[in-house]
Amino acid sequence: xxxxxxxxxxxxxxxxxxxxxxxxxxxxxxxxxxxxxxxxxxxxxxxxxxxxxxxxxxxxxxxxxxxxxxxxxxxxxxxxxxxxxxxxxxxxxxxxxxxxxxxxxxxxxxxxxxxxxxxxxxxxxxxxxxxxxxxxxxxxxxxxxxxxxxxxxxxxxxxxxxxx
Amino acid sequence: xxxxxxxxxxxxxxxxxxxxxxxxxxxxxxxxxxxxxxxxxxxxxxxxxxxxxxxxxxxxxxxxxxxxxxxxxxxxxxxxxxxxxxxxxxxxxxxxxxxxxxxxxxxxxxxxxxxxxxxxxxxxxxxxxxxxxxxxxxxxxxxxxxxxxxxxxxxxxxxxxxxx
DNA sequence: ATTTTATGTCAGCCATATTGACTTATTTCC
DNA sequence: GGAAATAAGTCAATATGGCTGACATAAAAT
Numbered sequence: 001x002x003x004x005x006x007x008x009x010x011x012x013x014x015x016x017x018x019x020x021x022x023x024x025x026x027x028x029x030x031x032x033x034x035x036x037x038x039x040x041x042x043x044x045x046x047x048x049x050x051x052x053x054x055x056x057x058x059x060x061x062x063x064x065x066x067x068x069x070x071x072x073x074x075x076x077x078x079x080x081x082x083x084x085x086x087x088x089x090x091x092x093x094x095x096x097x098x099x100x101x102x103x104x105x106x107x108x109x110x111x112x113x114x115x116x117x118x119x120x121x122x123x124x125x126x127x128x129x130x131x132x133x134x135x136x137x138x139x140x141x142x143x144x145x146x147x148x149x150x151x152x153x154x155x156x157x158x159x160x161x162x163x164x
Numbered sequence: 165x166x167x168x169x170x171x172x173x174x175x176x177x178x179x180x181x182x183x184x185x186x187x188x189x190x191x192x193x194x195x196x197x198x199x200x201x202x203x204x205x206x207x208x209x210x211x212x213x214x215x216x217x218x219x220x221x222x223x224x225x226x227x228x229x230x231x232x233x234x235x236x237x238x239x240x241x242x243x244x245x246x247x248x249x250x251x252x253x254x255x256x257x258x259x260x261x262x263x264x265x266x267x268x269x270x271x272x273x274x275x276x277x278x279x280x281x282x283x284x285x286x287x288x289x290x291x292x293x294x295x296x297x298x299x300x301x302x303x304x305x306x307x308x309x310x311x312x313x314x315x316x317x318x319x320x321x322x323x324x325x326x327x328x
Numbered sequence: 329a330t331t332t333t334a335t336g337t338c339a340g341c342c343a344t345a346t347t348g349a350c351t352t353a354t355t356t357c358c
Numbered sequence: 359g360g361a362a363a364t365a366a367g368t369c370a371a372t373a374t375g376g377c378t379g380a381c382a383t384a385a386a387a388t
Binding site: 076 | 333334337
Binding site: 013015017018019020021022023024025026027028029030031034051054058072119122123125126127128129132136137138139140141143145146147148149150157161162 | 321
């Protein structure tokens with residue numbers, strides 16, 4: 001039916017097809033992160049702050065350990081970023097009720113406002129790409145990206161993403 | 165036919181669907197870059213070196229200006245990385261024949277060998293994800309990622325990626 | 329009671345990026 | 359032919375976001 005060469009054939013993947021898939025991911029990620037980066041720079045924050053705002057907003061009450069596992073950075077690295085956000089009243093910490101060692105993380109109203117402002121163009125970008133590509137393409141996008149995640153924690157990540 | 169809620173409906177995108185698309189990209193990119201990072205660390209190189217090796221390998225004879233446009237970094241940032249690769253015999257520079265101001269970039273045999281070694285697990289990861297997702301999903305993946313690229317240079321990027 | 333876990337903190341280091349200023353060689357344009 | 363623009367390189371200073379190692383405290387688990 002379709003031109004064989006132009007189709008991604010699952011039984012015969014050329015090195016070139018793979019390379020294209022790699023480069024597309026590079027370019028998409030490059031531009032996908034550029035919007036928040038620009039906005040945050042004006043506030044004196046960076047990409048690392050955005051990631052914290054995003055995931056705390058997404059899972060209010062998450063622990064520091066959970067956040068570290070998601071970001072895959074050391075607690076010393078997180079400390080500087082998280083400390084700044086707490087100090088400036090964008091993130092709040094509560095002791096865990098069940099486990100009082102834990103510090104549960106929440107965005108303050110101000111933190112939520114900044115998160116929304118910073119992620120707005122990023123959401124718009126994804127929404128536009130989704131609309132233009134169509135529902136079927138979006139399903140494929142999700143399927144392939146999920147397959148790129150390390151297998152050992154793929155299930156957990158997908159569960160976390162889809163939870164609600 | 166299918167459950168409406170589980171489908172990405174192009175006419176009614178919920179904020180949650182968008183957020184999931186954002187997070188999937190974050191996780192996929194995080195793991196996608198982890199393989200080369202680990203290998204390169206053993207050689208005393210970093211992610212920036214890998215990007216140079218990748219794109220010079222992909223487009224032998226490209227100019228410094230072209231590389232800067234792709235990476236979206238300053239020439240001072242590139243200088244350190246590119247300088248190290250040249251110094252250690254992984255990248256070679258030739259004067260442009262048409263424009264002698266240009267320095268055309270090529271990988272040496274050694275550079276090609278390292279590029280292959282470093283990108284191998286990354287290629288394997290993408291190949292596996294492609295095979296498991298199937299041809300239709302791959303087409304969707306490509307469509308959405310292309311839509312995430314800045315519109316002003318989307319056409320140029322796609323042309324560059326698909327050229328061969 | 330001991331060990332493990334969750335979190336925090338100090339200190340030092342490295343990689344990657346930035347801005348700004350300036351140089352050299354070459355091409356392009358008038 | 360001369361001025362302006364372009365391609366590339368370089369020096370200096372700075373910021374950001376990571377890292378390792380060492381150590382401390384509180385609370386939970388064994």
